[in-house]
Amino acid sequence: MWEEIAASVFALPASYVMTKVLARYLMRRGSVVPDAHKAGQPKVPRPGGPALIVSLALSGALIYLLSGDLRVAAVVLVAVVAGAVGLLDDLRTLSGPVKVALLFAGSLPLLILETYSSHPVLPFVGPLRLTIIYPFLVLLAIPVTANTFNMIDVYNGLLTGFSALATLPLLVAFVVLGDWAMVAVTLAYILVLVGFFPFHRNPSRIFPGDSGSLALGAAYGAIVITGRLEVVGIVALIPAVLNSFFVLSSVKGFVEHRSMKKRPVILREDFLLEASTDRDAPMTLSRMVLAGGPLREEDIVETIFVLEVVAVALAILTFVMMRW
Amino acid sequence: MTAKLRVVVTISVLIVASWVILLLSAFLIFAVVVPFSAPESSSALVKLGYDTAKAVAGAAIFGMWFYSFYLLRDSYVRLTGSAETPSSSSSRQTPDENRKA
Numbered sequence: 564m565w566e567e568i569a570a571s572v573f574a575l576p577a578s579y580v581m582t583k584v585l586a587r588y589l590m591r592r593g594s595v596v597p598d599a600h601k602a603g604q605p606k607v608p609r610p611g612g613p614a615l616i617v618s619l620a621l622s623g624a625l626i627y628l629l630s631g632d633l634r635v636a637a638v639v640l641v642a643v644v645a646g647a648v649g650l651l652d653d654l655r656t657l658s659g660p661v662k663v664a665l666l667f668a669g670s671l672p673l674l675i676l677e678t679y680s681s682h683p684v685l686p687f688v689g690p691l692r693l694t695i696i697y698p699f700l701v702l703l704a705i706p707v708t709a710n711t712f713n714m715i716d717v718y719n720g721l722l723t724g725f726s727a728l729a730t731l732p733l734l735v736a737f738v739v740l741g742d743w744a745m746v747a748v749t750l751a752y753i754l755v756l757v758g759f760f761p762f763h764r765n766p767s768r769i770f771p772g773d774s775g776s777l778a779l780g781a782a783y784g785a786i787v788i789t790g791r792l793e794v795v796g797i798v799a800l801i802p803a804v805l806n807s808f809f810v811l812s813s814v815k816g817f818v819e820h821r822s823m824k825k826r827p828v829i830l831r832e833d834f835l836l837e838a839s840t841d842r843d844a845p846m847t848l849s850r851m852v853l854a855g856g857p858l859r860e861e862d863i864v865e866t867i868f869v870l871e872v873v874a875v876a877l878a879i880l881t882f883v884m885m886r887w
Numbered sequence: 888m889t890a891k892l893r894v895v896v897t898i899s900v901l902i903v904a905s906w907v908i909l910l911l912s913a914f915l916i917f918a919v920v921v922p923f924s925a926p927e928s929s930s931a932l933v934k935l936g937y938d939t940a941k942a943v944a945g946a947a948i949f950g951m952w953f954y955s956f957y958l959l960r961d962s963y964v965r966l967t968g969s970a971e972t973p974s975s976s977s978s979r980q981t982p983d984e985n986r987k988a
Contacts, residue, residue: 685913685914685917686910686913686914687910687914687918688913688914688917688918691917794909794910794913797909798906798909801902801905801906801909802898802902804905805901805902805905805956805959808956809956809960812956812957812960846960848898851894851898851963852894852898854894854963855889855890855891855893855894856890856891858891862891866891866894866895869895870895870898870899870902873899873902873903874902874906877902877903877906881906881910884910
């Protein structure tokens with residue numbers, strides 16, 4: 564148990580050092596994008612996803628070697644496959660439907676290694692028997708979680724902070740269940756984010772890109788499925804799920820955010836962000852947050868973190884109800 | 888209450904509402920609809936009727952869960968009084984000049 568936990572701690576320095584090195588390399592190579600919400604639109608290196616993926620893969624491999632638990636290998640493989648799809652999108656922009664289709668490959672490690680249980684547990688209901696339908700749900704789950712994370716990656720520090728918060732209820736649940744291999748891989752996931760966050764928080768010195776957001780979302784989905792905490796995982800993501808639903812229902816389908824004609828949020832000359840007054844602009848969580856008036860980028864991120872804390876509390880309550 | 892706090896409280900209420908709806912829908916489908924089955928001695932036609940009723944009830948609950956997101960979005964528009972945010976209500980799409988006095 565302690566060896567696996569120690570192996571997960573390796574994720575923190577690995578992520579920090581790799582992100583620092585990658586940010587410098589990308590800056591030298593000119594692989595930068597403008598930070599659209601800042602004065603003068605400073606250039607920020609992108610994609611930082613490879614640092615997240617490699618540090619999670621290294622610490623995951625160590626945990627797997629020590630525990631021999633196939634679920635750990637499955638989580639790492641899912642992150643690597645989804646991260647590879649994201650990297651392809653970072654280098655050559657893919658259309659929304661193509662990206663979703665390729666992400667189905669991210670589910671394959673879970674299905675091939677059979678690291679899922681067809682008996683998810685529901686509060687007040689207990690374990691279900693979904694022998695036939697569950698593999699299809701697994702196939703769907705990874706593209707869904709990957710895209711849900713991808714859709715919240717819109718402000719400095721939001722994706723990494725949100726992901727770390729959303730994973731806390733899973734960590735608590737695995738500790739209570741005494742599932743130490745899953746504790747280790749979940750802790751590694753959080754520590755990878757902790758190592759990356761100092762570079763991603765406002766003002767960002769690196770952007771994760773689609774390789775980062777898709778890998779993080781897919782790995783989250785894999786942790787939830789292999790750890791049999793499906794409902795807890797969904798509840799912890801409610802703010803992001805609401806965001807995805809509102810966007811998809813506004814634009815009526817999978818549309819690449821770069822090709823959205825009307826922006827949900829407008830940047831003012833004083834660099835405050837305000838909700839678009841255009842009724843045809845897509846509805847997003849940040850547009851809802853801005854209903855109270857214009858805010859600075861960091862205030863929007865802080866507000867979404869507060870909302871995520873509410874979801875985290877509900878996710879922990881859901882876990883308690885599952886054990887009742 | 889400041890505008891920012893009002894927004895946080897309103898979206899938090901929305902999050903709690905969607906949590907309750909999620910758990911309630913899952914409970915209705917898996918604890919009420921799924922175990923509902925015809926007695927062993929029933930004819931094939933009666934069993935088919937039970938299965939059809941289960942499928943319809945399951946689809947209806949799933950549909951209501953999906954529709955609840957639209958209702959939550961509209962509630963948010965009403966609670967915050969943010970007229971600029973879109974709503975699924977068709978009357979909101981009507982240009983002001985076309986509205987009856």
